[in-house]
Amino acid sequence: MKDFSAEVHGCHTYDATGALTTPVYLSATFRHPAFRRSTGYDYGRVANPTRTALEQTIALLEGGGRAWALSSGMAAVNLVFALCRAGDHVLLPEDLYGGTMRLANEIYSRYGIDFEYIDMRDIALARSRMRKETKLIFIETPSNPMMFVTDIRALAEIAHAHGALLAADNTFLSPHFQKPLELGADIVLESGTKYLCGHNDVICGTLTVRDADSDLAKEIELLVKSEGPNLSPMDSWLMLRSLKTLGVRVERQEESALTIAQWLRTLPEVTDVYYVGLSDHPQYALHQSQSTGCGGMISFKVKTPETAQNVLAHLKLIAFAESLGGVESLLTYPIVQTHAEMPRDLITRTGLDDRLLRLSVGLEDVEDLKEDLAQALKKAAQKG
Template structure:
């Protein structure tokens, strides 16, 4: 099945009732027909039929052999770091979600795992940082919030040459536009809270691997059933419903985003626009070669920090809120929201500053989004 069809139909099969949508199985435990016999479902922490249908659907969309549906994107990233042991070394994109940095530095760093941040757009630099202890190369592309594009195929080669796993956080594009597993990545993680959900009403995450029978899949399965970070059945059902419209939502968001990115550059208050869909973005051609769309996320800088901060109170349609990927447009101030706990050194290296705003473009009429941004920036400039 191709995109759109796979999103609508997923792995659904009809039960005896012929129900078009998956039932919600709320049972925490399951009856055994006899000693050492199982229906395939024993206990809800290990497997649940509604969650299983969601996992099979996400594995299908990612081009993977196995996926796990978890309680948040951070739960997925936690499982990735839990694959490491004391003495291991992990390379990460230096422009990356602040929560990932916090988990690495504040939690896993204390267990003797070393995390090193590097510009993953520079393949030779990543190669030079590889050590025999390097266990993971963890990338975000496009990255949050500076929209840097990393060459996924090149970094897969670098990681594999050093016996490391290439992990891609695919949150910003979703499997509709980018399938790192199909390019050869070992693990994909995703905040399902964003585009896969699309309605800002479920917190959820996914981890997926290429080969469902591999040692890696077995290790993740062991972590999932031992640590219990799974998604609840009702949330799994909401996610199944959301994913049916992933393609139409994100295609519309990308269409709106391209128009807004082009238009933003004409505003007197705006000094820089970061959107890979713009032909002059340094990652434009690369992203075209490894994905089928540019997504709905735009970051931009305005003339002064005061304009960036004051415009937030003037928004009427767009919500000043963190998160992304929903049908409603959201404007975020990364320095004090999503990236508040980033070490100052990383902030300095990536160019994230107090003039940066991040727009998650929704599916509204593009003229309404532009009108709202224009009036909020104008009002802020008058006040500043």
Template sequence: MVNIRTLCIHGNEDKRDLTGSVSVPIYQSATFAHPSVGETTGYDYSRRQNPTREHLEKTVAALESGTDAIAFSSGMAAISGLMEIFTPGDHIIASSDLYGGSIRLFQQVNTKNGLRFNFADTTSLDQIEALICKETKAIFIETPTNPTMRVTDISALSRIARSRNILLIVDNTFLTPYFQQPLLLGADIVMHSGTKYLCGHNDTLAGFLVVSDADLAAKLRHILMSLGSGLSPFDSWLLIRGIKTLSIRMEKQQENAMAIAQWLQGHEKVKKVYYVGLPDHPGFEISKRQSKGFGSMISFSVDSEETAKRILEKVNLILYAESLGGVETLITYPMLQTHADLSQEERDAKEINETMLRLSVGLEYADDLIEDLEQAFE
């Protein structure tokens, strides 16, 4: 079997191009002509499928060891499409500290449309089992979670889900298929915000759903065509280009993150560091079993709100901006950005307060990043 590093670069070798072009062509066409009545080239209308998007989807499916991947116009579009497989009255259990946008969608849109949600600490299998009822159709998790970096045992949870005929959905954005492959651990659906590490350059939006079951894939493709939320040809090409360097980016960003996490642990104004790669992290051993790496996302809490705001205002090399996974190191303030829609009570329960910051570590020289943080603390 071809190594995942090679898959990142070569992906789906069928480029549908006779010129020998090394770069996948961008088929910037909304529609495709029929050879004759009742015949098709395999492409009719780009809302349904486009050759450039198809190349990307086959690449992502191969990386995740799935049979099909469906590319959406954003991560939230992917989750929105996914929710359309459920019907009013269905019950879904979700990680309590998901990305704030996912919680907003579930609570403000999907609940209105008749779905019912319970949010739980999905690191606790007992807590999940206690919430399962006859209407439960899915368990939706992030691992590690955003931004508190909690780790769920995917294999153990998949055994519970399969025994109850419940779908297990895993948001794999933080670790990517390079470090973690949830389908091989028993998950039914893998979701990605392709905007993040898969793209890697903070220059486009994308989302993916990856599955192994052919019937489920067909259902999701019908939803994609009906909603019209497929990824555009040019954005598909940007993702193809970004994935080519996924392996080396993930390795180097992880190396930088470990150095920064260890430095933060020794700083007098840092009260807690949330990084899965630290041996004292509660999910360290589970992560070693189910993943090939720890990623490059770090959250940390400082001694006061004043210190947090001073860091945000004083960083120079590090950018105070939302999003994550790009080559540039970004710092965010979850309570005002990613989780601003949550109530104060909900944020406090998740330790997302005035003193928590989140770092997406990039590809810069690690010592330069540490030096920038050091001067920002002063």
């Protein structure tokens, strides 16, 4: 089934009513027909029919065998880190969502897990940092917020040669544009809050593996059943609603993002533009080889920190807010908002600084977005 068909129809089995949408099963528990007999549903923390429909749809979109719908993107990251044990070594990219760094550095490091940050674009470096204790390579591609691109195939080969797992955070592109499992990753995770939802009204995470019967799937199933980070039935229904428009949303956002990225380069206030759809992006060819689209995320630098900070107060159409991937365009100041806890040495190594802004392009008219950015940047530069 093609992505568009899966997004629109999902995995709903048509019942006697002929309803096109999956029902919302707001039940905490389920009646058993008799002793040692079950409908397949026992208790809502373990399984819910609405959530099952969403998980089946996510698995189909990601090209996997089993998916879990979770309470947040960080719940998905937490499950990945929970696969590790004391003494394990984990490779993380230097450019990475700040919340993931916080979970690694402030929570899981206390359990004796060794997290090492490297430039994941350097495949030789990644290979040289593998140890016998390496359990996991964790990547984002494109990365947040500097838009670094990681070679998924190459890192999968390195991980598997050393008996390690490769987990890929696919939030910036969604499965409509990139399928890490098909490129060799063992786990793909998404902050479903972003493009999968697309309406800024659900906090959600997803986690998908290739084989539903694998030991990996069984271990994750145990963690999910025991820890209970599952998505609620109502939010599962909202996510099913959202997935019906995933393809048309992200393709329109990509079209506008390329237009805006090219236009930003013409502005006197802007010094650098980072967008994987620009043909002179350093990893443009690599990105094209492993993805079918470039998404709606742009980062750019202005001349001074004062201009970056002042522009946020002059926006009229675009919202100054965290998050991304929704129908509304959002502008974020990463060094204070999404990456406040990023260690200073990593900030220096990646180039993330106080002149950087991150734009999530929504579905507004592209000329209206350009007009808003132009007037805000002009006023900010004058004030600065």
